[in-house]
Amino acid sequence: MQFELDITKHMRSGGDEFVLxxxxxxxxxxxxxxxxxxSGKTLTLKAVAGLLTPDEGYIRVNGDVLYDSSAGVNTPTRRRRVGYVFQDYALFPHHTVRENVAFGLKPFFGKVNREEARSVDELIELFGLSRVAHLKPGFISGGQQQRTALARTLATKPRILLLDEPFSALDQPLRLRMRTELAKILENFDIPMIMVTHDSDEVESFAEAVVVYRDGNVVGIHSAEAVAQSGRSLGETIREEVALAYQTQ
Structure with a gap:
């Protein structure tokens, strides 16, 4: 994946201003x-998805321009082919698991066709949701809700997966198990991913590269391969950088 991003966004609330x-x-x-x-992580993710419009700059994925202020390009979210899994999963509470997974495939006021229905069934089975496919989100566990959100996102065959703190709503034992499950899912689908987190253990579990944010600015970029070649762990490197940041405040 070739990913290029250079954006600026001014956010104002009352008399306060935050600049990304x-x-x-x-x-x-x-x-x-x-x-x-x-620190600006989720704002960046939303800009990639088209849910936030920067004031200026550009966003490119594999040479495809999603946003470019100088060229007047701002591709609508529905045409960006990105899959976004929200922090709270954003499942439709009055729809069943199967209906949630199928939602992104349905035309307005229509139904999925036979091939799409088969694809939904395959995803439900792959994600281990067959026993709860008829239930609504309020009647399934946090891990099952997360898998439903992932299945719904992947059903549309996005070219890149965006995850906003995907484990923050889970308790610690379930969080550890879901990390392993997500790693298997990403390997199965072979899909590029951008994940937002403030957990250094998740950085070490998933990152090939990590972009470090503070106060709306990118303050460091680390390659997992380069860090490993230095004989250190990525998690240790990030934890030291965080400690240094707090010392300088």
């Missing part, structure tokens, strides 16, 4: 945006 200045380029397929809450 995000700039990085990578060819890695598993990218993690890391930093404390409120």
């Amino acid at each position: 200045r995000s700039h990085f380029t990578t060819t890695d397929r598993a990218l993690v945006l890391f930093g404390p809450s409120g």
Whole structure:
């Protein structure tokens, strides 16, 4: 994956202003945006998805321009072919698991065709949701809700998967198990990923490269391969960088 991003966004609330200045380029397929809450990670993810329009800059995926202020390009979300899994999963509470998974495939006021229905059934089986496919989100576990959200996103065959703190709503034992499950899913689908987290253990589990944020700015970019060649772990490197950041505040 060739991913290029250089954007600026001014956000105002009352008399306060937050400025996002995000700039990085990578060819890695598993990218993690890391930093404390409120540092600009999720704003960057939303800009990639088209849910937030920057003030200026550009976003390119494999040479395809999703946004370019100078060229007047701002591709609508539905045409960006990105899959976004929200922090709270954003499942439709009055739809069953099967209906949630099929939602992105349905035309307005229509039904999925036979081939699409078969694809939905295959995803439900792959994600281990067959026993709960007839249930609504309020009647299934947090891990099953996460798998439903992932299945719904992957049903549309996106070219890149965006994950906004996918484990934050889970308790610790389930979080550890779902990390393993997600790693298997990503391997099965062979899909590039950008994940937002402030957990250094998740960085170490998933990142081929990590972009470190602080106060709306990118303050470091680390390659997992380069860090490993230095004889250190990526998690250790990130934890030291975070400690240094707090010392300088």
